[in-house]
Every structure is written in C-alpha cells, then in structure tokens.
Amino acid sequence: MENIPNPIIIQEFITESGASYHSIPLHFTLAGQPLHSAPIVLVNHALTGNSQVTGENGWWNDLIGEGKTIDTSVYTILAFDVPGNGTNSFLIENYLDFTARDIAKIFIEGVKALQIEKLFAIIGGSVGGGIAWEILALAPNITENLIPIASDWKSTDWLIANCFLQEQILNNSSKPIEDARIHAMLCYRSPESFKEKFQRTINQELLIFNIESWLAHHGKKLQKRFQLSSYKLMNQLLKTIDITRNSESFENLLSQTKASIHIVGINSDLFFTAKENVETYEELKKFKDNVFYSEIDSVHGHDAFLIEYKQLDHLLADIFKAETIKK
Incomplete structure (x- = not known):
C-alpha cells in the first residue's frame, strides 16, 4: 500500500444544505500500479471502513491484491477516506450539514486533483455504493464501469x-x-x-x-x-442517498452515461434488499443496454459483501479479468 502523506485540500466547499467549509482535507491511498500507468479502480468504503482497502490491514484484501479479483499487478487502486470518518484528525461535528451527494462531489474533486481523466471502475458496498451512484449521476463520463454492491441509488423508507x-x-x-x-x-x-x-x-x-x-x-x-x-x-x-433529490429524474440522470452498470445484490440483505436492486435494474433496462444484475446467494444478509469472496470473485471476474486479457 502506497500511502500518500499529504491529503488533497478541498477549498471553500459549500454543501447541498448551504453550509460553508473553508477547507476539507481529503485523505487517500494508492495501491497497485503507479498512478497514470494502468486502469484506475476507485474503491468506496462503507460505514466503519476507511481507505485501507488492500494490504495487511485492508478491509477488502480478499478481493483486492496481487492475483486477486481486482489485481494490483494490473490496476491502480485509489481509495478516499470520507472526510470525518475518523481515520485522521479531521472530524465533522455538524453531521447534518452533509449528504451522500456532498461526499460524491468531494470525491470528484479528488479525482480531478489527481489529474485522472477517466476511471476504469467505481466499486463500493453499502453506503460506499450509494456514493458511487451519486458520483455517476454528477459526472456521467467519469468511469467505464459502475459496480454498486449491496447498495442502491436511493435510501428507501x-x-x-x-x-x-x-x-x-x-x-x-x-x-x-x-x-x-x-x-x-x-x-x-x-x-x-x-x-x-x-x-x-x-x-x-x-x-x-x-x-x-x-x-x-x-x-x-x-x-x-x-x-x-x-x-x-x-x-x-447512509440516510441521504438519493441521486434524484433536487435534481432530474432517474432516467434523465442515467441516460447521460455510457458507463456499464453492474448491480450486485444479496438475496438475504435486509438493508438494501435484492427486490429493490432488481427494480432498479429493470428501470435502467428500459432506456439503457449495458446494465447487469447479479446476486450473491448467502444467509449472511447485508454483510455478505464482506464475507462471500468466492461468489463476488465469480460475479466480478468478467469485468476485471477482461481487462487483464485485453492487455
């Protein structure tokens, strides 16, 4: 894991709710191939996670690493810490100032600051997947693939x-x-x-x-x-994921992207239900061709995206191994 000591500083940030932040540090990690030398995968962490996605203490190191599904000998792995997630000294006391879309905007600023023109994939589980949806809605050309796992484009009731x-x-x-x-x-x-x-x-x-x-x-x-x-x-x-809030319709937002969307649900997920994921997939299929739905079969509920690595490897192989073959 290549740790970058200096965070990107997001200056004069105004949240969706109108709160003003003079500067927000955006900490990140890079792993795998050097930046700009290989396809880049942005990995979004979930509620208690952080940007340490691979390596010894990586929370997704069964999925990301050398010879793994997302192979660090093929890809550059980029992960941001959600500002205020407690991994470093920057904390946000007024939590009501922020929505998932604000974090998506901050991540987009981070991608720009690193002079990345296009990502190969954005992948995230749970709230990380929700932020991934928000990023795509704000920046339809930012990635070739969107992979929201155990997640959705909106928080349900x-x-x-x-x-x-x-x-x-x-x-x-x-x-x-x-x-x-x-x-x-x-x-x-x-x-x-x-x-x-x-x-x-x-x-x-x-x-x-x-x-x-x-x-x-x-x-x-x-x-x-x-x-x-x-x-x-x-x-x-987690509560404020909604790409359509104060915005255009679902169809208007997502018909603007050429990215392939690979939705991964979990049949026993009580949090982001598979039924809801299937509805999203069917809605997308009405106006978009390159949309795919697959499902993890597990008793473990929402957390299966952190447990069922073999199934996840099988479901994601076509996306990530195709890039390997292409090279």
Missing part, C-alpha cells in the same frame, strides 16, 4: 427508518456507539445467519445467550476504534 433509530441511539444513549452497533448488527446480518451461527446456545461463563455476548462484543470493539461524530456522519450519509 426502511433504510431511512433504521438510520433514524441509529441517530436516536447515537444522540440519546449513555453508551451510544456500543448500543447503535448492536442494533446495526441486526440490520447487517439475517435471522438465518444468526440461527446458523448460534443455535440458541448459552455462554456458560456469562450465563447469557451467545448471540447476546457476540453483540456486546461487537459493540465494545467498535467503541474502541470509532468516534461518535464519525458514526453520526456516516449514518447521515
């Missing part, structure tokens, strides 16, 4: 409802990060996933159900590494 509950917990709980994480884990997994993993077993040491000790453990673990202001911000971004 169900998703907004869960984000609202998260916000209530984050603002009102005496242990906000722990409690919010416990609730979030219920959205990220599925009833079948818990059944398979725990079988109603008891933790003999604590004399509570294993599911309870597992949830408590995840709460404590996140509390140690994540900041409250970062959680509030990332939750707000």
